[in-house]
Amino acid sequence: MSILIENCCKTFRSVPVLKNVSLQIDDHEIVVLMGPSGCGKTTLIRCLCDLETPDSGRIMIHGKTLFDQQKTQDKALLKQIHQEVGLVFQNYQLFPHRTVLQNLCDAVLYQRLLSRDEAHKKALALLSQLQLLEKADVYPSELSGGQKQRVAIARACMLKPRILCFDEPTSALDQASIQQLFPILQRLRESMAVLIITHDQEFGKQIATRTILMKEINAVS
Numbered sequence: 001m002s003i004l005i006e007n008c009c010k011t012f013r014s015v016p017v018l019k020n021v022s023l024q025i026d027d028h029e030i031v032v033l034m035g036p037s038g039c040g041k042t043t044l045i046r047c048l049c050d051l052e053t054p055d056s057g058r059i060m061i062h063g064k065t066l067f068d069q070q071k072t073q074d075k076a077l078l079k080q081i082h083q084e085v086g087l088v089f090q091n092y093q094l095f096p097h098r099t100v101l102q103n104l105c106d107a108v109l110y111q112r113l114l115s116r117d118e119a120h121k122k123a124l125a126l127l128s129q130l131q132l133l134e135k136a137d138v139y140p141s142e143l144s145g146g147q148k149q150r151v152a153i154a155r156a157c158m159l160k161p162r163i164l165c166f167d168e169p170t171s172a173l174d175q176a177s178i179q180q181l182f183p184i185l186q187r188l189r190e191s192m193a194v195l196i197i198t199h200d201q202e203f204g205k206q207i208a209t210r211t212i213l214m215k216e217i218n219a220v221s
């Protein structure tokens with residue numbers, strides 16, 4: 001099992017947003033999570049990625065405890081977990097003053113996970129897979145929306161995540177770029193689990209191996 005979320009609760013300013021959310025995701029699944037605006041989808045993904053801390057509950061990533069009534073205090077474990085959960089942000093969050101290649105390599109070099117040569121080799125291989133090799137030395141401002149998204153996907157894959165989360169991956173894309181996303185997601189699925197938040201029902205239906213409505217998993221017990 002890739003992800004286990006059990007009875008997660010999160011309240012903002014005394015408004016409960018996550019109410020005993022439980023969800024399991026296995027390797028090789030593409031889980032599409034849908035639900036109305038404000039129901040807590042992004043909050044749930046942010047909890048998985050440790051960008052937000054739940055108030056209570058349990059989150060396990062590949063058998064490693066991120067949160068069990070409190071966040072793990074084990075810094076080495078936390079570092080491993082951070083590598084195993086990737087997030088492709090809705091606005092991609094590429095560093096504008098860094099080239100595509102630098103965007104891919106900065107984090108692994110900063111964390112000393114790979115040598116410079118290894119990082120470049122890996123980044124170029126990922127860029128090649130995503131048809132972006134010729135963009136390695138350009139800056140994000142010179143890329144189309146679909147290209148920026150593929151750079152963000154490549155960057156998230158540098159750390160070899162076991163699960164990759166996408167927050168509304170199609171919202172800024174035209175139909176042609178959405179079509180390009182399908183084979184990429186299918187390929188990612190071969191080596192990890194994928195969790196996608198989307199309002200795009202057609203896209204969700206086509207890509208999901210399982211569709212979940214937030215109201216099905218977000219109930220007060």
Ligand SMILES: Nc1ncnc2c1ncn2[C@@H]1O[C@H](COP(=O)(O)OP(=O)(O)OP(=O)(O)O)[C@@H](O)[C@H]1O
Nearest residue numbers: 012013017035036037038039040041042043044199
């Ligand atoms: N950091 C925060 N501080 C206070 N309230 C927050 C915070 N983050 C989220 N919320 C609130 O939590 C609720 C759920 O927000 P969330 O972003 O998870 O919704 P969502 O389901 O992703 O919605 P959308 O489909 O519009 O993106 C909203 O009411 C939002 O205002």
Ligand SMILES: [Mg+2]
Nearest residue numbers: 041042043167
């Ligand atoms: Mg959201």
